[in-house]
Amino acid sequence: QVQLQESGPGLVKPSETLSLTCSVFGGSITSDYWSWIRQPPGTGLEWIGYIYDSGSTIYNPSLKSRVAMSVDTSRNQFSLKLTSVTAADTAVYFCARTKGVGIGRWVDPWGQGILVTVSS
Amino acid sequence: SYELAQPPSVSVSPGQTATITCSGNNLGNKYASWYQQKPGQSPVLVIYQDTKRPSGIPERFSGSSSGNTVTLTIGGTQAMDEADYYCQAWDSSTVVFGGGTKLTVL
Numbered sequence: 653q654v655q656l657q658e659s660g661p662g663l664v665k666p667s668e669t670l671s672l673t674c675s676v677f678g679g680s681i682t683s684d685y686w687s688w689i690r691q692p693p694g695t696g697l698e699w700i701g702y703i704y705d706s707g708s709t710i711y712n713p714s715l716k717s718r719v720a721m722s723v724d725t726s727r728n729q730f731s732l733k734l735t736s737v738t739a740a741d742t743a744v745y746f747c748a749r750t751k752g753v754g755i756g757r758w759v760d761p762w763g764q765g766i767l768v769t770v771s772s
Numbered sequence: 773s774y775e776l777a778q779p780p781s782v783s784v785s786p787g788q789t790a791t792i793t794c795s796g797n798n799l800g801n802k803y804a805s806w807y808q809q810k811p812g813q814s815p816v817l818v819i820y821q822d823t824k825r826p827s828g829i830p831e832r833f834s835g836s837s838s839g840n841t842v843t844l845t846i847g848g849t850q851a852m853d854e855a856d857y858y859c860q861a862w863d864s865s866t867v868v869f870g871g872g873t874k875l876t877v878l
Contacts, residue, residue, distance in 0.1 A: 687867065697807075697815065697858055699867040710865050713773065746814055750867065756803035757862045758820035765814050 654679040656747050656763035664741075664770050670734040674747030674763060681705055681728045685750035687759060688721065688732045690743040698743075702750050703730055737770045744768075774863035776804075776870035783876045790846040792873045794859030797840065802861045804842040806835060809872075810855045818857075819844060851877050 660672035674686070688700040701711035703721040711719045715734070723730040734741060748762040776796040784790040794804060803822055807815035817826050819835035822842060832847045846853055854877045859870040 689867075689869075696872040697869040699869060702867070712866065752803075752821070755801075755862050756821045757867070758803075758805040758817060759807070759815075759860065759867065760817040760820070760826065762814040762816075 654749060654761055656749070656761060658745060658747050658763045658766040660766060660768070662767055662769060664737055664768060665772050666738055666770055667736055670732070670737050670741065670745075670768055670770075672732045672745055672747075672766065672768070674730050674732075676728045676730075676749075681723065681725055681730065685757070686723065686730045687748045687750045689746045689748060689759070689762075690741075691746070691765075692740075692743040700732065700734075700745075739770050742768065742770045774861070774866075774868045776859050776861060776868055778857075778859060778870040778873045780871070781874045781876065783878060784846075784849045786851060786877055787848055790849045790853070790875055790877075792844045792846075792857050792859075792875065793841055794843070794870050795841040796861060796868075796870075799840040799842060799861060800837065802863065804835070804837065805860045806833075806844045807858045807860065808853075808855045809858065815858065846875075849875075849877055853877060 655677045657675045664670045682705040685702045687702040703709045718735045720733045744765040746765045748759045806819040809815040822837045823835045834845045858872045
């Protein structure tokens with residue numbers, strides 16, 4: 653049973669870089685896609701992007717200029733960096749596994765989420 | 773960018789059938805998944821590839837597809853099913869979520 657756990661600072665200053673790590677337990681990080689998804693308070697889900705174990709990435713076009721993801725297969729972890737944050741980036745950030753092939757992909761399981769607040 | 777449209781809210785009486793729709797351009801040629809999210813919790817997959825139910829999800833949850841609309845149906849709705857529900861599809865190698873539907877059981 654794969655489980656995921658997000659970690660990182662809960663408070664980031666405006667214009668700085670948000671950095672989060674997701675640890676994968678109970679399974680290997682290889683041969684799957686790994687996503688970051690966020691949810692601003694009181695609103696819906698926004699996909700940020702995903703990374704494959706090879707390091708190849710696909711990002712949400714609306715965030716692409718500020719996002720970078722990386723993977724560390726030796727530690728079974730993957731990471732998110734979001735630069736030049738503003739209050740609009742305040743959200744619960746989830747890491748999750750993306751399963752399936754081709755057009756039939758789904759997200760499961762999800763981490764518990766970590767609230768990141770952007771404030772001075 | 774690709775968009776999925778869901779009704780903001782749906783109400784159902786306990787024991788009745790709840791239906792939540794999700795529509796999108798050319799959705800009939802894609803697969804959709806559904807997630808349940810209760811307050812303060814992370815989303816849980818309840819349907820994937822339009823109609824498949826993960827292990828551990830009650831049989832009262834089912835999915836269907838017709839044209840460019842997919843539907844999540846909850847038969848014999850229980851109070852514990854009150855939650856936000858999100859549809860999701862895969863478009864141009866990106867993950868897209870619908871805006872979510874708040875299901876109220878009253």
